[in-house]
Amino acid sequence: MKSRMLMMVLVTAAVVLVSWLLNSGIVSLFVPIAMYLAMAQGWNLLGGYGGYLNLGMASFFGLGAFGAAIAAVNWNQSLPVALLVGAVVAILGGLVMGLLSLRLRGAFFAIFTFVSVFVLEAIANTVGITHGALGITLPTFSSLSYNTLTKIWFDAFIVLGLLATVVVWLVERSRWGSSLVAIKEDEPAAEVLGIRTMRVKLLAFLFAALVGGLAGGLYAYQQQFIYPSTIFTDTVTLQVVLMAVAGGGGSWLGPVIGTPLVMGISALMRLIVGSVVVFGNGIPAQLELIIYGLMLVAVGMFLPNGLVGLVKRWRGRSATPAATSERLEARGA
Amino acid sequence: MSEDDTALLAVKGVSKRFGGIEAVRDVSFSVARGEILGLIGPNGSGKTTLLNTINGVHRVSKGEIYYNRQPIHNRAPSWLLRQGVARTFQTPRVFQSLSVLDNMLLPTIETGLRDEEAIDRILESVALKEKKFWTASQLSGGQQKLLEYARALVSRPRLILMDEPFGGVHPEIKAVMQDAIKRASREEQVTFLIVSHEIPDLLQLCHRVACLAEGQILAMGTAREVTADDRVVSAYLGRRYEQHA
Ligand SMILES: Nc1ncnc2c1ncn2[C@@H]1O[C@H](COP(=O)(O)OP(=O)(O)OP(=O)(O)O)[C@@H](O)[C@H]1O
Numbered sequence: 068m069k070s071r072m073l074m075m076v077l078v079t080a081a082v083v084l085v086s087w088l089l090n091s092g093i094v095s096l097f098v099p100i101a102m103y104l105a106m107a108q109g110w111n112l113l114g115g116y117g118g119y120l121n122l123g124m125a126s127f128f129g130l131g132a133f134g135a136a137i138a139a140v141n142w143n144q145s146l147p148v149a150l151l152v153g154a155v156v157a158i159l160g161g162l163v164m165g166l167l168s169l170r171l172r173g174a175f176f177a178i179f180t181f182v183s184v185f186v187l188e189a190i191a192n193t194v195g196i197t198h199g200a201l202g203i204t205l206p207t208f209s210s211l212s213y214n215t216l217t218k219i220w221f222d223a224f225i226v227l228g229l230l231a232t233v234v235v236w237l238v239e240r241s242r243w244g245s246s247l248v249a250i251k252e253d254e255p256a257a258e259v260l261g262i263r264t265m266r267v268k269l270l271a272f273l274f275a276a277l278v279g280g281l282a283g284g285l286y287a288y289q290q291q292f293i294y295p296s297t298i299f300t301d302t303v304t305l306q307v308v309l310m311a312v313a314g315g316g317g318s319w320l321g322p323v324i325g326t327p328l329v330m331g332i333s334a335l336m337r338l339i340v341g342s343v344v345v346f347g348n349g350i351p352a353q354l355e356l357i358i359y360g361l362m363l364v365a366v367g368m369f370l371p372n373g374l375v376g377l378v379k380r381w382r383g384r385s386a387t388p389a390a391t392s393e394r395l396e397a398r399g400a
Numbered sequence: 401m402s403e404d405d406t407a408l409l410a411v412k413g414v415s416k417r418f419g420g421i422e423a424v425r426d427v428s429f430s431v432a433r434g435e436i437l438g439l440i441g442p443n444g445s446g447k448t449t450l451l452n453t454i455n456g457v458h459r460v461s462k463g464e465i466y467y468n469r470q471p472i473h474n475r476a477p478s479w480l481l482r483q484g485v486a487r488t489f490q491t492p493r494v495f496q497s498l499s500v501l502d503n504m505l506l507p508t509i510e511t512g513l514r515d516e517e518a519i520d521r522i523l524e525s526v527a528l529k530e531k532k533f534w535t536a537s538q539l540s541g542g543q544q545k546l547l548e549y550a551r552a553l554v555s556r557p558r559l560i561l562m563d564e565p566f567g568g569v570h571p572e573i574k575a576v577m578q579d580a581i582k583r584a585s586r587e588e589q590v591t592f593l594i595v596s597h598e599i600p601d602l603l604q605l606c607h608r609v610a611c612l613a614e615g616q617i618l619a620m621g622t623a624r625e626v627t628a629d630d631r632v633v634s635a636y637l638g639r640r641y642e643q644h645a
Pocket residue numbers: 418421423441442443444445446447448449450490
């Protein structure tokens with residue numbers, strides 16, 4: 068356990084170190100991967116282990132982004148305070164959403180969280196504090212070069228992503244992880260076994276809110292400029308879910324594999340599709356969403372447990388005969 | 401002292417309806433500390449529904465339930481487990497993707513009674529100790545039933561509600577389970593409410609038996625009395641049971 072922790076710290080340190088040795092053009096390609104790794108792990112606890120399809124990651128992301136931006140611009144707060152405000156806003160949002168929706172099973176929870184994104188977008192577009200549809204411009208760090216900033220943002224996102232990964236890894240090995248799996252399999256039976264299912268689900272949901280909110284706050288600073296329609300968008304949600312489930316939801320390794328994979332494929336697709344101009348520019352931009360949708364359907368059909376599940380199944384297949392003979396032996400056959 | 405003061409569980413005028421169906425109708429009875437009460441009755445007579453109202457899976461439509469003289473109707477099942485009420489299901493509901501051990505550890509999350517030696521002893525008694533690290537999905541149907549029984553013991557409950565615990569279980573292991581139930585009742589005053597269609601088992605295991613028919617208690621008394629009751633014979637048994645031993 069301690070040695071694994073040490074390893075994780077070393078991995079993080081190594082990744083950060085490498086980012087400073089590389090060309091910032093290359094590092095900039097990895098900034099979104101690091102950000103989405105964090106979000107996919109944040110989603111993973113309730114969505115992957117607990118089996119509650121949370122389609123509201125964009126809500127947490129947006130609450131974090133606007134919370135941080137408002138603190139920074141309207142209230143003149145420093146970056147750490149602004150990030151904290153963003154995280155707190157996201158958690159409060161998660162608390163309200165969770166208390167309202169976590170009693171709803173299956174499709175209702177998914178729809179509730181999905182709709183929350185549009186509701187929040189509409190609110191952000193109308194209220195004064197977010198500057199409405201005009202968006203918010205954040206303070207710049209003019210003393211730092213673009214290259215340096217790129218590396219700083221990458222490091223911030225990757226530290227968040229790896230921290231979230233560690234948390235998920237720890238939960239997977241704890242009884243808390245078992246209780247999430249129990250909720251996914253048979254929630255009433257989990258309740259009969261003494262698990263306070265509502266509390267467990269709410270905590271997992273709040274973890275998603277915390278990580279999503281921090282990622283959103285960092286994103287606002289990194290982008291310098293945010294509007295409701297680019298932040299509260301189902302593209303963000305869809306990407307997060309796709310990355311987690313393609314790699315394997317309910318496994319700490321899933322998002323680690325899925326995030327770079329999906330990012331890579333979608334970059335490739337954009338390269339191919341984006342060069343085909345159909346009716347002006349509008350259609351290729353929409354195509355991105357279609358591609359994510361199709362990928363999600365494909366994963367659902369062919370990789371229900373993600374790549375991690377596929378590998379486990381292969382390993383399991385070769386292991387089965389041994390297990391069977393062991394069972395026969397035990398029975399004295 | 402009236403019966404209710406010594407009773408661990410008292411069910412008072414409980415009804416449960418699902419839309420037009422009244423699955424349990426105005427049922428009242430109490431179970432003494434350390435008692436083993438059998439519950440028999442035809443399919444669909446409301447036995448499972450009665451267990452579900454006692455441990456909070458269903459809200460009661462009418463009536464009250466007391467455990468340790470505390471009202472418990474409509475409390476959450478997880479709360480009841482912490483108070484010492486455990487439960488097994490008619491078809492086993494073990495968590496397929498968790499290991500046998502992880503299944504056993506689930507009830508300890510909230511109760512804090514994590515005692516691996518005790519867990520090993522319980523698993524040993526139902527011949528599952530060697531399979532501690534198997535995933536539950538690798539167990540046979542009967543073994544899953546035993547795992548569920550074993551898991552119900554982990555939280556050291558004071559009242560155990562069991563729904564068909566003996567169906568499909570090997571006679572030798574069934575005997576072990578029944579010995580364990582008798583011993584827990586005698587030595588530790590653990591109370592059992594056991595739903596079963598296995599009349600011979602209940603005859604030698606239970607202090608009292610209640611027969612449910614169409615949601616109502618038709619007869620209640622010693623196993624001998626109930627199985628000799630004409631209404632029980634005609635509504636459920638179809639014939640008289642001879643008392644062996
Ligand atoms: N969740 C439910 N919704 C609607 N009706 C139900 C529900 N659960 C049980 N019932 C009805 O209540 C009645 C009693 O069912 P219950 O399962 O309690 O019977 P049982 O005595 O356990 O039967 P068996 O011996 O077959 O297990 C049945 O008519 C059943 O259809």
